[in-house]
Amino acid sequence: MKTKLILLFLSALFAVTAKAQVTEKWCAIDTNTTAVSEEGIDVAKDASGNAYVVAKSHNGTNYDICLIKYNTAGVRQWIKTYDGGSTDNPIGVEVDASGYVYVGGNTMVSGVNRLTALKYSSA
Numbered sequence: 001m002k003t004k005l006i007l008l009f010l011s012a013l014f015a016v017t018a019k020a021q022v023t024e025k026w027c028a029i030d031t032n033t034t035a036v037s038e039e040g041i042d043v044a045k046d047a048s049g050n051a052y053v054v055a056k057s058h059n060g061t062n063y064d065i066c067l068i069k070y071n072t073a074g075v076r077q078w079i080k081t082y083d084g085g086s087t088d089n090p091i092g093v094e095v096d097a098s099g100y101v102y103v104g105g106n107t108m109v110s111g112v113n114r115l116t117a118l119k120y121s122s123a
Contacts, residue, residue, distance in 0.1 A: 026074030038066060046095040046122060048072070054093040054103050057081060065090045065105050067120065082118055085109040095122075 038055045045051055049072040057066035065082040067090075082088060084107040091104045099122035107116045 028070055028074045028076065041090045042092045044093045044095045044101070046099055046101075047097070050077070050122070052093050052095060052101050054090040054105075056088075056090055059083075063087045063089060065103060065116070065118065067093065067101065067103055067118075069101075069122070080120060082116070084116060085114075088116065 037058045039057075040053055040055045042054050043051055051070045051074075053068045053070070055066040055068065057064045062083075062085075065084075065088045067080045067082075069077040069079075071077055082103075087108040089105050089107075091106070093104075094102045096102070101120040101122060103116075103118040103120070105116045105118075107114050
């Protein structure tokens with residue numbers, strides 16, 4: 001009897017949880033005119049609620065690191081592309097308490113894979 005009550009309770013709990021709805025605040029589909037294709041890798045948010053998306057951007061011949069800033073309404077504020085070698089791959093993005101944006105990745109230079117660290121101001 002106790003087992004049946006626990007199962008009934010859990011079933012009711014999951015049924016209520018399954019009906020919870022998520023509300024979309026904004027959606028941005030960005031088309032960088034200089035890139036053939038982009039692949040989002042990571043997202044970070046600053047203290048003001050701005051979003052920073054780091055992407056792997058293919059310009060037709062090689063890959064670059066692409067960083068895009070969106071404001072709280074989902075409007076693109078700026079886009080920065082880093083081309084440090086034949087192939088650049090982003091790994092992640094973080095924002096510190098001062099608003100500086102850090103991007104980590106790697107860059108292929110003369111056949112050697114090198115660590116890449118980029119720092120941007122939020123402006």
